[in-house]
Amino acid sequence: MPELPEVEVTRQSFASRILGAQVLSLRMGKPLRWPLGCDPGRLEGATVGAVLRRGKYLWVPLSPAGVSAESPPEGLLVHLGMSGALSFAKSLGPAGPHDHFELDTTAGLLRLTDPRRFGAVVWGASMASGLPARLLAGLGLEPFDEAMTGAYLHQRLKGRKVSIKQALLAGDIVVGAGNIYACEALFMAGIDPQLAAGRLSRARCDRLVLAVQEVLHQALAMGGSSLRDFKDAHGSLGHFQLSTRVYGREGEPCRNCATAVRRMLQGQRSTFFCPVCQKK
Incomplete structure (x- = not known):
């Protein structure tokens, strides 16, 4: 699944x-x-604004013709689902059987290709109303938000009995720490992924926040991860998966201590970790 990077x-x-x-x-x-939630024809003539991201959603603002520029723009909330990808170009050729959304503009064609159809494109009068608002309501802080601190994380984890890995994946505390990046951040912070979230000390929360941010910075710089078929709107692959420290490296030596990396299942997701470097 495409994650935040x-x-x-x-x-x-x-x-x-x-x-x-x-x-x-x-x-x-x-x-x-x-x-979609509206008649496609009503969007003809609208002007595309600055595309935003919230968690794993994209918001494409559309200002209808004749509407005051001061009015909040309506728009389209886009989610890539499990295997979706957006393409944008002057010409993309005829739509194929897995191309389920096309926004044709004077600058080019924006197309969503989604073989499994778990993605979404929904209209909203604004990000703060209708279905877009409901879909975004439960999201935690952005990982690079100034409020995303060790103190915040420590407070939000209090009393949680689920594992710290599951707490990160839930997305209600911080968005963006998907499976690959949660594994990598926990390794970088030296924290056992099975540790109960509520047991993390303030100092370990400080380290974990910094690790999440560092891992996501690295992933962004490397174009994300292309484990299966992820490509950006240019058609370019990501390369973060080539430099992971534990993810996907079961049985290989830990880059820190040479102990064999292990894999286990947590919530039906594979977790990779070093049994020596990561402590409870």
């Missing part, structure tokens, strides 16, 4: 090119997770 890399790969373009048409293919 992959979604942010995708945003960066087309946001500046589509900014200010006018919508020529919108086409929906086979049904996605939720219906």
Whole structure:
């Protein structure tokens, strides 16, 4: 599943090119997770604003023709699902059987390709109303938010009996620490992924916040991770998976102590860790 780095890399790969373009048409293919929520024709002539990211969602603002620029723009909330990808180019050729959304603009065509159809494109009068607001309501802090500190994490983890790995994946405390990045951050912070979240000390929370931010910075710099078929809107692959310290390295020597990296299942997700470097 595309995680925060992959979604942010995708945003960066087309946001500046589509900014200010006018919508020529919108086409929906086979049904996605939720219906669009409006007549596609009503978006024709709208101007595309600055594309934003919130967690793993993208918000594409659309200012309808004739509406005051001071009015909050309506827009489209986009989620890539399990295996979706956005493409943007002047010409992308005919739509294929897995292309389920196309926004044709004066700057080019934005297309969502999603073989499994777990992705979504939904209209909203704003990010703060309707279905977009409900989908975004439960999200935690962005990892680079100034409020994302060890003190904040320590407070939010109090009393939680689930493992720290599961607490990170839940997304209600901090967004962006998906499975790959949670494994890597816990290794960097020296924390056993099975440790009960509520048992983390303030000092370990400080280290974990810094580790999450460092891992995500590295992933963004390397274009995200392409474990299966992730590509940005240019069609470029990510390379973070080539430099992981524990993820995907079961049986290989730990880069710190040479102990064999182990794998276990937590919540039906594979967790990779070093039994020596990561302490309870």
